[in-house]
Amino acid sequence: MGAAVIVKGLKKTFNLRHSHSMKETLVWLAKGRKGDLTKKFDALHDVSFEIQPGETVALLGFNGSGKSTLLKLISGVILPDQGTVRTKGRVAGLIEVGAGFHPDLSGRENVYLNAAILGMTEQEIQEKFDDIVAFSEIEQFIDTEVKFYSSGMFLRLAFAVAVHTQPDIFLVDEILAVGDEPFQRKCLAKIKQLSDEGRTLVVVSHDLDMISRICDRGVVLSSGTVQFEGPADQAVAWLRERN
Numbered sequence: 001m002g003a004a005v006i007v008k009g010l011k012k013t014f015n016l017r018h019s020h021s022m023k024e025t026l027v028w029l030a031k032g033r034k035g036d037l038t039k040k041f042d043a044l045h046d047v048s049f050e051i052q053p054g055e056t057v058a059l060l061g062f063n064g065s066g067k068s069t070l071l072k073l074i075s076g077v078i079l080p081d082q083g084t085v086r087t088k089g090r091v092a093g094l095i096e097v098g099a100g101f102h103p104d105l106s107g108r109e110n111v112y113l114n115a116a117i118l119g120m121t122e123q124e125i126q127e128k129f130d131d132i133v134a135f136s137e138i139e140q141f142i143d144t145e146v147k148f149y150s151s152g153m154f155l156r157l158a159f160a161v162a163v164h165t166q167p168d169i170f171l172v173d174e175i176l177a178v179g180d181e182p183f184q185r186k187c188l189a190k191i192k193q194l195s196d197e198g199r200t201l202v203v204v205s206h207d208l209d210m211i212s213r214i215c216d217r218g219v220v221l222s223s224g225t226v227q228f229e230g231p232a233d234q235a236v237a238w239l240r241e242r243n
C-alpha cells in the first residue's frame with residue numbers, strides 16, 4: 001500500500017504587496033518599468049515528507065511558519081511553484097471555514113453545493129442530509145441564508161458536511177478556534193472516530209496538548225522549511241523547547 005500523501009520539494013512563493021510613494025512609482029515608470037515593485041516571499045521551500053494511510057499527522061510551527069499554506073497545497077486549493085503533491089483517495093476538510101459556501105444561498109442549498117464540491121453524488125447527499133444537519137445542530141436555521149450565520153454556525157455546517165463525505169484524507173486547519181466548547185468536544189470525538197476507522201488525518205493547530213493526545217506524528221515547520229519530523233510528543237517537545 002502506497003503513501004496517502006507524498007509531498008516532494010515543495011516551494012510556494014507569494015508576492016508581497018507594498019504601498020509605494022508616488023516618487024518610487026514615477027522613477028519605476030521613467031526607467032521603463034525595469035525591476036519589480038513587488039517583493040517575493042518564499043512561504044515554503046524544499047518541503048518533502050510522506051504520510052502513510054491511517055496516520056494522524058500534525059503540522060506544527062509558530063505563526064507564519066507555513067502550516068496553512070502547506071495544508072492548502074495538500075488540499076489542492078493552491079498550486080506549488082515547484083515540487084509535487086500526491087494524494088490517494090478522497091480529500092476533504094476544513095481549510096478556510098466558509099470557503100465553498102455561497103452567502104446568498106441557504107444552509108440547505110450550501111450543504112448540497114459544498115458536498116458536491118467535495119465529491120459526493122446527489123444521492124449520497126440526499127441520504128446523508130439529515131445526519132449532516134443533525135450533526136451541525138443548526139436545524140432551526142437551515143433555510144436561512146448563510147450570510148446571516150455566525151462564524152460558529154458556519155463552522156458547524158462546514159465541519160458536518162466535510163466529515164460526512166467519508167474522506168480518505170481529512171485536513172483540518174484550526175477548526176476549533178470558533179466553535180464553542182461542546183461542539184469542539186464533538187468535533188474531536190468525530191476526528192478520533194475517523195482516525196479509528198483508518199482514515200488519514202492532517203491537522204494544523206496551536207493546541208499542543210490536543211496534538212499530543214490525538215496525533216501519531218508531527219512535522220514542525222519554521223520559516224517555510226521542515227525543522228523536525230517525528231512522534232507527536234517529541235515534535236511538541238521540540239517546539240516547546242524553542243518557545
Ligand SMILES: Nc1ncnc2c1ncn2[C@@H]1O[C@H](COP(=O)(O)OP(=O)(O)OP(=O)(O)O)[C@@H](O)[C@H]1O
Nearest residue numbers: 014015016043061062063064065066067068069070
Ligand atoms: N496569499 C498570500 N499572499 C501573500 N503572503 C501570504 C499569502 N498566504 C500566506 N502568506 C504568507 O506566508 C507565510 C505563511 O503563512 P501561513 O498562513 O501558511 O502560516 P501559518 O504557519 O499557518 O501561520 P499561523 O500559525 O499564524 O496560522 C506568512 O508570512 C503569510 O503572511
